[in-house]
Amino acid sequence: xxxxxxxxxxxxxxxxxxxxxxxxxxxxxxxxxxxxxxxxxxxxxxxxxxxxxxxxxxxxxxxxxxxxxxxxxxxxxxxxxxxxxxxxxxxxxxxxxxxxxxxxxxxxxxxxxxxxxxxxxxxxxxxxxxxxxxxxxxxxxxxxxxxxxxxxxxxxxxxxxxxxxxxxxxxxxxxxxxxxxxxxxxxxxxxxxxxxxxxxxxxxxxxxxxxxxxxxxxxxxxxxxxxxxxxxxxxxxxxxxxxxxxxxxxxxxxxxxxxxxxxxxxxxxxxxxxxxxxxxxxxxxxxxxxxxxxxxxxxxxxxxxxxxxxxxxxxxxxxxxxxxxxxxxxxxxxxxxxxxxxxxxxxxxxxxxxxxxxxxxxxxxxxxxxxxxxxxxxxxxxxxxxxxxxxxxxxxxxxxxxxxxxxxxxxxxxxxxxxxxxxxxxxxxxxxxxxxxxxxxxxxxxxxxxxxxxxxxxxxxx
Amino acid sequence: xxxxxxxxxxxxxxxxxxxxxxxxxxxxxxxxxxxxxxxxxxxxxxxxxxxxxxxxxxxxxxxxxxxxxxxxxxxxxxxxxxxxxxxxxxxxxxxxxxxxxxxxxxxxxxxxxxxxxxxxxxxxxxxxxxxxxxxxxxxxxxxxxxxxxxxxxxxxxxxxxxxxxxxxxxxxxxxxxxxxxxxxxxxxxxxxxxxxxxxxxxxxxxxxxxxxxxxxxxxxxxxxxxxxxxxxxxxxxxxxxxxxxxxxxxxxxxxxxxxxxxxxxxxxxxxxxxxxxxxxxxxxxxxxxxxxxxxxxxxxxxxxxxxxxxxxxxxxxxxxxxxxxxxxxxxxxxxxxxxxxxxxxxxxxxxxxxxxxxxxxxxxxxxxxxxxxxxxxxxxxxxxxxxxxxxxxxxxxxxxxxxxxxxxxxxxxxxxxxxxxxxxxxxxxxxxxxxxxxxxxxxxxxxxxxxxxxxxxxxxxxxxxx
Numbered sequence: 001x002x003x004x005x006x007x008x009x010x011x012x013x014x015x016x017x018x019x020x021x022x023x024x025x026x027x028x029x030x031x032x033x034x035x036x037x038x039x040x041x042x043x044x045x046x047x048x049x050x051x052x053x054x055x056x057x058x059x060x061x062x063x064x065x066x067x068x069x070x071x072x073x074x075x076x077x078x079x080x081x082x083x084x085x086x087x088x089x090x091x092x093x094x095x096x097x098x099x100x101x102x103x104x105x106x107x108x109x110x111x112x113x114x115x116x117x118x119x120x121x122x123x124x125x126x127x128x129x130x131x132x133x134x135x136x137x138x139x140x141x142x143x144x145x146x147x148x149x150x151x152x153x154x155x156x157x158x159x160x161x162x163x164x165x166x167x168x169x170x171x172x173x174x175x176x177x178x179x180x181x182x183x184x185x186x187x188x189x190x191x192x193x194x195x196x197x198x199x200x201x202x203x204x205x206x207x208x209x210x211x212x213x214x215x216x217x218x219x220x221x222x223x224x225x226x227x228x229x230x231x232x233x234x235x236x237x238x239x240x241x242x243x244x245x246x247x248x249x250x251x252x253x254x255x256x257x258x259x260x261x262x263x264x265x266x267x268x269x270x271x272x273x274x275x276x277x278x279x280x281x282x283x284x285x286x287x288x289x290x291x292x293x294x295x296x297x298x299x300x301x302x303x304x305x306x307x308x309x310x311x312x313x314x315x316x317x318x319x320x321x322x323x324x325x326x327x328x329x330x331x332x333x334x335x336x337x338x339x340x341x342x343x344x345x346x347x348x349x350x351x352x353x354x355x356x357x358x359x360x361x362x363x364x365x366x367x368x369x370x371x372x373x374x375x376x377x378x379x380x381x382x383x384x385x386x387x388x389x390x391x392x393x394x395x396x397x398x399x400x401x402x403x404x405x406x407x408x409x410x411x412x413x414x415x416x417x418x419x420x421x422x423x424x425x426x427x428x429x430x431x432x433x434x435x436x437x438x439x440x441x442x443x444x445x446x447x448x449x450x451x452x453x454x455x456x457x458x459x460x461x462x
Numbered sequence: 463x464x465x466x467x468x469x470x471x472x473x474x475x476x477x478x479x480x481x482x483x484x485x486x487x488x489x490x491x492x493x494x495x496x497x498x499x500x501x502x503x504x505x506x507x508x509x510x511x512x513x514x515x516x517x518x519x520x521x522x523x524x525x526x527x528x529x530x531x532x533x534x535x536x537x538x539x540x541x542x543x544x545x546x547x548x549x550x551x552x553x554x555x556x557x558x559x560x561x562x563x564x565x566x567x568x569x570x571x572x573x574x575x576x577x578x579x580x581x582x583x584x585x586x587x588x589x590x591x592x593x594x595x596x597x598x599x600x601x602x603x604x605x606x607x608x609x610x611x612x613x614x615x616x617x618x619x620x621x622x623x624x625x626x627x628x629x630x631x632x633x634x635x636x637x638x639x640x641x642x643x644x645x646x647x648x649x650x651x652x653x654x655x656x657x658x659x660x661x662x663x664x665x666x667x668x669x670x671x672x673x674x675x676x677x678x679x680x681x682x683x684x685x686x687x688x689x690x691x692x693x694x695x696x697x698x699x700x701x702x703x704x705x706x707x708x709x710x711x712x713x714x715x716x717x718x719x720x721x722x723x724x725x726x727x728x729x730x731x732x733x734x735x736x737x738x739x740x741x742x743x744x745x746x747x748x749x750x751x752x753x754x755x756x757x758x759x760x761x762x763x764x765x766x767x768x769x770x771x772x773x774x775x776x777x778x779x780x781x782x783x784x785x786x787x788x789x790x791x792x793x794x795x796x797x798x799x800x801x802x803x804x805x806x807x808x809x810x811x812x813x814x815x816x817x818x819x820x821x822x823x824x825x826x827x828x829x830x831x832x833x834x835x836x837x838x839x840x841x842x843x844x845x846x847x848x849x850x851x852x853x854x855x856x857x858x859x860x861x862x863x864x865x866x867x868x869x870x871x872x873x874x875x876x877x878x879x880x881x882x883x884x885x886x887x888x889x890x891x892x893x894x895x896x897x898x899x900x901x902x903x904x905x906x907x908x909x910x911x912x913x914x915x916x917x918x919x920x921x922x923x924x925x926x927x928x
Contacts, residue, residue, distance in 0.1 A: 018870040056511065069872035072841045107873075128901060132817055133840020134874055160901070226766035233768065278771050438493050438625065447636065 008051065008058045009205050011198070012115045014142060015124035016135060017067025020154040023183035023399030024124055025050055025064045028191070030280050032398040034064075045107070047114050054215030059208045063114050066107035071137035074108050077101055078141065088144030089116060112145060120148040120202060122194075127153040127161040127180075131169040139173055148201035151178045152194065157185035177201060186397040188220050223278055224394070225454075230278070231386040232453035233434075234271040235419075236446060238264045239379055239426035240433025243372045253370070260372050263435055268382060272389065279393040371430075379423045380416065384409045387457065418456045422449065475760030476519050479535060482633050484522040486531045488769035489629035497769055499776045501525070508777050515763050517777040518770060527626070534630050546649050553656025560657075561664035570720050571674045573733060577695075580661045581741050584654050588744065591650060637761070644759055648752035655745040662737050669730045675720040676729035689713050695736060702735035799880035799919045806887050807857025814838055814847055814882070815864045816875060819894060828893055828927065829862045844878050851885050858886045865890060865924070867898040867908050871915035880919040890916055890924035 013021045026034045029050045045066050052060040074095075081098075083091040092112050095101050102109045115121050121142060125135070142149055151170050153163050167178055179194040192213040199206040241264055245256035374382075387409035411419070430436045432446040440446055476484065491497040498504065503524035507517045522528040557580075564576045638646060668674070680688060692713050700707035708716075712725050721729050763770060813829035815822075815837035826834035835851065838844045851861065861882050869875070882888050892912055895905050905926070912924045 016870075017872050055513075067872075070874035070877060072844065072874050073877060075841065129868075130819060133843075134817075134872075137841060158901070222765060226768070226771045229766045230768055230771070274768050274771065277775055280775075434493075438628070443632075443635075 485633035550656035554660030557657035557660025651749035699735035801884035809856040
């Protein structure tokens with residue numbers, strides 16, 4: 001689709017000091033390292049730009065500006081300088097040309113200078129603040145620049161905000177289009193609303209901004225799919241991970257259990273790192289809880305329902321493959337042995353499937369060995385907290401400086417049942433775990449299991 | 463204003479060779495802890511134009527490990543092609559063997575049995591394949607086709623036990639599982655087309671060089687039921703150029719005993735035409751269609767794979783990029799007072815409230831030791847308070863400025879307080895600490911901010927109430 005204009009939309013992000021302008025840029029750019037954020041005045045002292053890219057094109061250029069701090073005195077200076085009602089930009093330019101005014105109002109002049117060369121402005125408001133006179137002075141001065149202004153109410157996720165009071169005050173100065181955007185508690189829909197609202201103030205920028213919204217949505221969908229796959233791979237690896245110990249040696253068993261826990265924990269940390277990188281939060285540290293790998297022992301009874309189900313599944317597969325082999329044998333003999341060959345093939349295929357699985361356990365027992373694996377509780381715990389981490393990262397603005405706190409995602413009963421079933425099957429295939437076999441990734445059974453896990457992990461849209 | 467939604471950009475597709483190269487390299491690197499992100503191939507790909515998949519493919523082509531994979535991938539694909547041919551030849555041999563088994567020693571061809579073994583079985587398998595193909599989420603491309611992939615992947619793994627061999631085997635298996643579905647189907651149809659061609663060829667050669675009579679034997683089914691079936695089959699066979707539909711008399715003769723000598727050519731032609739039209743032709747057309755579909759089909763990389771996710775961080779266009787700072791460097795110091803501090807007067811202290819959230823009626827209670835002068839919330843009230851203070855005689859001993867911890871101290875407040883201080887010494891008192899704490903604010907840090915402002919404007923450090 002052709003865009004309406006080739007040049008990126010220039011947006012100045014302005015507002016009183018310490019209202020979250022740099023935070024807004026961090027969230028919109030998904031860059032937790034942009035600028036400097038601190039709960040004090042004048043943290044940003046210089047205009048700094050960031051380009052928002054969709055595909056190979058820069059669609060928007062955002063300019064973070066220093067906070068306005070002395071609008072009252074600036075307003076007095078503008079009034080003292082005189083000038084007509086209809087030549088706001090000229091009055092601002094005259095002020096910018098005045099060396100003494102520039103010295104006194106250094107921050108404010110940088111803001112105004114940037115706004116004059118921008119297409120529009122986002123006026124960031126700390127919605128917890130009352131509508132003070134100094135803020136109204138700021139709006140009056142910014143209006144002199146004759147650029148469309150979209151007020152952005154920040155901190156609206158907090159309980160004691162004054163969004164209604166602000167909306168009323170803004171309507172009094174003809175600013176009826178207002179966006180609510182919390183830079184700490186992020187929502188993709190709210191961000192889309194911000195861009196769409198800005199598009200209503202501008203002529204011929206709608207398609208570019210819609211493309212930006214679409215790009216952000218596509219990226220989010222890709223991130224989500226990749227996150228679920230990362231968790232599914234972790235679960236298959238952790239479920240299949242096993243540690244062999246001697247049965248009559250309690251110390252060796254404990255050492256083996258510790259080693260298994262460490263291997264699973266290291267694998268989980270890799271998943272966490274992948275998720276943080278994926279959501280561009282690599283600077284944030286996630287304090288993983290200790291893995292509740294209690295017993296570590298998985299009952300390897302041949303009467304275990306999961307084992308039997310898997311055996312049945314394998315028998316089915318084996319029978320099918322065997323029967324097909326038999327059919328081919330019939331063809332080679334011109335159909336004269338039709339029937340006999342098929343039955344033999346089915347028995348051969350099914351027999352391999354049945355004998356293979358419990359056999360290994362019996363051999364282990366005969367050798368005096370025991371294989372330790374993660375139990376259901378540990379694996380469900382892993383799934384729950386990784387899902388919670390993904391949910392936390394998806395709702396976290398890049399401006400947030402608090403540590404990531406992710407608990408356990410709540411899994412409904414059908415999902416738990418489906419997960420338990422699938423993980424039980426994953427357990428009896430240690431060769432599908434990359435923690436045991438570096439070539440596990442090549443196995444198509446592992447790939448199918450991961451795909452099925454992704455489907456289970458994806459919450460249903462109710 | 464409604465904005466028409468833009469169409470999402472289509473996912474770029476890769477050729478099988480490129481796709482396998484990317485996938486095999488990803489598997490090698492994943493096994494090694496993830497892709498290297500700082501090597502010449504990655505840097506070169508990051509500088510290139512185009513969508514992420516193309517950049518990943520370029521990186522795989524430039525990467526030394528990817529280059530080493532190119533040869534084995536080419537050989538594996540050649541092996542797959544060889545497998546297709548071998549499968550067709552095997553089918554041909556099996557078909558010829560099946561046809562051979564039909565031609566008994568008594569020089570009589572049982573047409574019913576010949577059609578059952580040579581035509582009904584492949585048709586049944588075709589039906590099964592169709593069912594699996596149309597089944598939602600099915601991966602099957604037919605057993606013979608899947609066998610080609612499994613064999614290719616298995617051989618790659620068996621002959622090269624290195625990480626590269628395992629990766630290539632995995633990539634081939636993955637391709638066979640998802641992307642190679644069309645090729646696997648083509649292989650299946652090639653096998654059966656070979657089978658029918660083999661049978662046809664063997665029968666045609668036998669009919670040219672040997673003399674056979676034909677019969678339609680059945681133990682269970684009578685002539686009344688079979689005659690219309692044979693007539694219908696005859697009409698289908700007559701679609702083949704040069705083949706005539708058998709007459710009712712010929713059908714009756716066939717059902718009673720072996721066909722008369724003059725009908726030998728007719729029944730041989732019908733059998734061959736039926737095998738060609740109902741057996742070989744559909745399989746051949748399907749094999750060609752799937753081969754063409756495979757040639758035209760390109761594959762998309764699954765970008766949600768961890769290896770690609772890590773690469774995306776470097777190769778994908780970032781959602782945003784800093785464009786740097788604008789304008790001159792900021793001055794060292796921002797706030798400066800214009801006038802010196804006043805001496806303390808002899809009058810009683812006065813108090814003012816600065817941008818407080820405490821209700822106006824309660825503000826005076828926060829400074830019981832002073833006479834309440836008013837609150838400063840906007841330019842007009844600030845100006846009025848300055849005027850009122852300047853007009854007071856005798857001049858106050860001090861001005862107690864009640865400021866809120868909820869407010870970020872700013873230059874506007876600092877310069878106004880400095881103006882007050884030029885009339886009477888200002889004593890700063892910070893209140894509303896509980897409200898600031900309720901907002902989750904750090905009282906000590908905020909008090910320090912106010913202390914810094916006071917220092918900038920040469921005021922006494924603030925006291926913190928509550």
